[in-house]
Amino acid sequence: MEITTITELYVFVLAGFVGYQVITRVPPLLHTPLMSATNAISAISVVGAMVIAGAHYNRVSTILGFIAVASATVNVVGGFLITDRMLRMFRPAGRGGPEGPITTGAAAPGKPVAGATPAGAAPAAGSPPSAVR
């Protein structure tokens, strides 16, 4: 048992507590987006896969790493996109009537985009917000 392992256990246990506190407050209304969101977030394993795919340890690990990068990226891209697509649909009464007809695609460009850009997250990260939308 190394000291770093203990540190990692600290991280795990504390993250577990934080996660529990946060997730128990998510209303059942958003349980499906919660699932796809956590799934997208855990696709962070892409960073581990990237190192293996790019490190030239040996041919086998490069190929496995490549497949791992691809499958994790599926979840990064697909997971965040679908979470956003779902969250976009949840509207309170009195909104979304006139400009939100039946298809979600038509409702999208209107207000949500305008609401998201001024805060500055979009320019900061370049490609990601476009990936999000």
Add this chain to the structure above:
Amino acid sequence: MARTLFIETTYLVASVLFILGLRSLTNPERARRGMQLAAAGMVFAIIGTLINHEIVDYRWIAVGIGVGALIGYPLGMWVPMTAMPQQVAISHMFGALAATLVGVAEYYTAAGVVGPGRMAALGFETLFGSLTITGSLMAAGKLQEVLPGRPLTFRGQNIFNIALFAVTVGIFLFLVGHPENAALFYIMLALSLAIGVSMVLPIGAADMPVVVSLLNSYAGLASVATGFAIGNNVLIIAGALDGGSGFLLSVLMSKAMNRSFANVLFGAFGTATTAVAKTSAGLTARSISAEDAAVQLAYASLVVIVPGYGMAVAQSQHQVRELAEQIESRGGTVKYAIHPVAGRMPGHMNVLLAEANVPYDRLYDMDEINPEFERADVALVIGANDVVNPAARSDPSSPIYGMPILNADKARSVIVLKRGMNPGFAGIENDLFFQAGTSMLFGDAKASLTKLITEVKAV
């Protein structure tokens, strides 16, 4: 050194943004912004990783990201909301696949020269990862109806499954002490893949909300193990969030069915129980015409709609909303009663109704809506069955006895939209259908709803 510091900083930023993102999901108003921040965090982490000094060749990374994006984009943008349960199951498969492959690659590269701690992490990662891969594929197959939705069982299955699991865990424990046994490592991998298949096949489609949540949890735990194996904190944090949320959801789902985990996993619900349960002999259900049903709805002051999996199958959520609008335009109030396990995954009905532009403040959880049924003039049950079966309250011999249900039977009158008199997925007769105030409107939900809309307009 500066490099490592930069990379670790991006990971820290990512971790914070992930937690903030999930926190934003407590409020539908802020959720979108929060998740966009989380996505930005992910991009930071990916950019940070690119300067890792171990990476000498970017070609495979670039191609991998390209291929992943090509598959991920259509999965994220074009999959219809009705197919969401399958989509979620498939994405658990991809997550687990990534974790498993990282584990295998690490083990292969280390050529068996690993300490017991790292071996434990790698073994755990491979074990949970690979059983999630095949388990999720089976679940997706059942949800997509490529595989039969009923439980697939054989004699002695539970003993077989438990033995299989015990052997695999045994190999895992042995490997922790003797990590140089490469052959055993790959045998463990193969057995874990087999566990995923044999664990999910015997579970009926109606129990998929629990299974999907549980697989969500396993995929997260596999990511945690990856984090331990490669010493990466952001993986541990993200995996813990994923694993924790999946676990909590599966507990909630099990509670909503009044069943234990063990019962869901080993119960093979809906096979043997059907024969002994109450039969419909001697009871008659009253059927109703769309015209009469429309009159009831048009003059109701409170209508509670109970959607179920049948609404998802018929893809009739838009018609439901349209009918509700018609009722509302005549002065009635419409509320939706959402049972936690209605549909095939947590929150399934909410997503479908939100897609049809039903405002989310009309969607009520079971505890909020149950006291309201007594005041309701009509409870309109659309393709739901077991979640409104009063036997869960009154009949101790019923297999679903004790399960919390929506009290649709307390409404002044009940209209049930149903294709035919087949029992629900649990295979149990529903007393609600034979109750005095209940009338059945037979037919495909979409067709029936369309008729109701025209008739309500005409009233």
